[in-house]
Amino acid sequence: MTTDPDDALRWEGDEPDAPDAAAKNVPPAVPRAQTSAGGAQKAERVGESAAVTPVARAATGGATSAAEVETDADDEPAGIGNAALVFYGIIGGVYLLFAVGWIVGGFRLRPRASLLLVDWMYFPWMWLAALAPVLWFAAAWMLTRGRATWIRVVALIAGAALLVPWPFVMFGTVGA
Structure with a gap:
């Protein structure tokens, strides 16, 4: 059991390597799990570009740009006014x-x-x-x-x- 008072503000698996985020009172980015073609899970931070699996890289000819990668935010439907x-x-x-x-x-x-x-x-x-x-x-x-x-x-x-x-x-x- 740790005595760090900021433990209640972190999720399990968060890296405590961002002390400047806690000092600015900004919560660290929450990792998002994605399953790759091999079944292994890799964490990706929200706000960064999506990770490209080897299967997707081969399908696009090896070249991927940020514009070609769809994010989850683009798939959300627009709300009713x-x-x-x-x-x-x-x-x-x-x-x-x-x-x-x-x-x-x-x-x-x-x-x-x-x-x-x-x-x-x-x-x-x-x-x-x-x-x-x-x-x-x-x-x-x-x-x-x-x-x-x-x-x-x-x-x-x-x-x-x-x-x-x-x-x-x-x-x-x-x-x-």
Whole structure:
């Protein structure tokens, strides 16, 4: 057991050869393990160029530059912007309210629809209409994955315009 007070600030395997980093109150770089072609692990410091395995060096003809080597930071997807995140939350709430509106409006429309349809013919379509906003939101979300944000926004706004719960508007609290 050592009596060094800085032991709590180091990971196992860190080299204590950087006393200037501890003096400047800057944490030392965390090593990142990579597996080479032979199965052995070698540590590489974050921020330095990636190590090139012999297989990769042979594939590139022996010459590798820093531009040819991809790093892990380049593979991370870009995050959703704050405005888009707020819009998705609001439009998701609108779709949820539309689903509730279809249920309430459908139950209020049932006495009038029973003149033409029996219950076993009416209820499956009412529940499908209630699920339509949820299905539209899920389909728009999945089908616009990897595309521009404006395409997803247009698909969600078009669904909100098409899926207005008309039974609720006509016979619900609004129309009563």
